[in-house]
Amino acid sequence: MTAQRRVVAEVLDGEHVHLTADEVHARAVAKLPEISRATVYNTLGELVSLGEVLEVSTDRRAKRYDPNAHQPHHHLVCARCGAIKDVHPMGNPMADLPDSERFGFTVSDVEVTYRGICPNCTAA
Amino acid sequence: MTAQRRVVAEVLDGEHVHLTADEVHARAVAKLPEISRATVYNTLGELVSLGEVLEVSTDRRAKRYDPNAHQPHHHLVCARCGAIKDVHPMGNPMADLPDSERFGFTVSDVEVTYRGICPNCTAA
DNA sequence: TACGAACTTGGACGTGATCCAAGGTCCTCC
DNA sequence: GGAGGACCTTGGATCACGTCCAAGTTCGTA
Ligand SMILES: [Mn+2]
Ligand SMILES: [Mn+2]
Ligand SMILES: [Zn+2]
Ligand SMILES: [Zn+2]
Numbered sequence: 001m002t003a004q005r006r007v008v009a010e011v012l013d014g015e016h017v018h019l020t021a022d023e024v025h026a027r028a029v030a031k032l033p034e035i036s037r038a039t040v041y042n043t044l045g046e047l048v049s050l051g052e053v054l055e056v057s058t059d060r061r062a063k064r065y066d067p068n069a070h071q072p073h074h075h076l077v078c079a080r081c082g083a084i085k086d087v088h089p090m091g092n093p094m095a096d097l098p099d100s101e102r103f104g105f106t107v108s109d110v111e112v113t114y115r116g117i118c119p120n121c122t123a124a
Numbered sequence: 125m126t127a128q129r130r131v132v133a134e135v136l137d138g139e140h141v142h143l144t145a146d147e148v149h150a151r152a153v154a155k156l157p158e159i160s161r162a163t164v165y166n167t168l169g170e171l172v173s174l175g176e177v178l179e180v181s182t183d184r185r186a187k188r189y190d191p192n193a194h195q196p197h198h199h200l201v202c203a204r205c206g207a208i209k210d211v212h213p214m215g216n217p218m219a220d221l222p223d224s225e226r227f228g229f230t231v232s233d234v235e236v237t238y239r240g241i242c243p244n245c246t247a248a
Numbered sequence: 249t250a251c252g253a254a255c256t257t258g259g260a261c262g263t264g265a266t267c268c269a270a271g272g273t274c275c276t277c278c
Numbered sequence: 279g280g281a282g283g284a285c286c287t288t289g290g291a292t293c294a295c296g297t298c299c300a301a302g303t304t305c306g307t308a
Binding site: 002004005034035036037038039042060 | 285286287288289290295296
Binding site: 126128129158159160161162163166184 | 254255256257258259264265
């Protein structure tokens with residue numbers, strides 16, 4: 001556990017957000033000025049392998065890193081400004097895929113992304 | 125309607141597949157040797173705007189172009205080899221998001237991606 | 249035939265991510 | 279304390295994918 005890794009972990013800890021690697025880097029630099037982008041990428045990659053942080057790809061821009069890894073959830077994304085909310089749809093989407101639609105796959109995961117316009121963007 | 129556009133449309137027509145722009149280009153070149161990548165990108169972009177073709181982003185690699193634009197469906201993806209199947213889960217995932225989980229958004233779309241291991245990759 | 253709109257082309261450019269060789273830190277063993 | 283080595287960090291090079299752009303081409307119309 002180096003100072004660099006601690007800082008990256010701190011940036012993500014507790015905050016219920018979805019930051020890009022560059023945003024994590026910017027916040028890390030505020031605490032440890034000389035931390036490099038490469039180290040931020042390395043550390044984020046390790047946290048993802050450890051299951052402490054999730055990668056979220058709601059658009060084709062930068063990946064976002066989600067520290068809310070222990071409570072399963074899905075995402076609601078504003079198509080205009082990119083704002084992201086954690087959501088918990090009812091039911092179990094996995095159970096909604098009949099065997100006849102599984103083509104022999106061993107299905108292990110399902111990811112649901114809702115899209116729409118957020119209140120801010122609706123007002124503007 | 126130029127020869128180039130016709131060829132791109134032909135490559136996608138009828139086939140129930142999910143090709144990358146490069147794969148479309150490769151197949152187009154087989155029919156019209158001097159078609160350029162730029163034109164393939166332009167034409168795919170137009171087909172997407174017209175609603176004739178869907179963009180599918182199941183991973184962070186190249187976008188895939190899906191001519192099955194008229195029947196709503198979701199995708200089942202092999203985490204190992206990337207194979208993609210069209211699937212039709214039961215129920216309406218949109219209806220499963222309670223108002224209390226919408227945060228004032230106007231929700232217009234939902235995208236469901238199942239992940240697992242395909243029979244080929246399970247065998248190997 | 250002359251003109252102009254629309255299309256095509258190859259290559260330059262942009263973004264996000266990964267790779268890599270060099271240098272630094274720190275623990276262990278003598 | 280000093281040498282050795284494992285592991286980490288760094289900046290810049292490189293990569294993949296996509297977009298942009300200026301120049302050239304095609305083709306319908308007058
Ligand atoms: Mn989240
Ligand atoms: Mn499809
Ligand atoms: Zn918004
Ligand atoms: Zn597979």
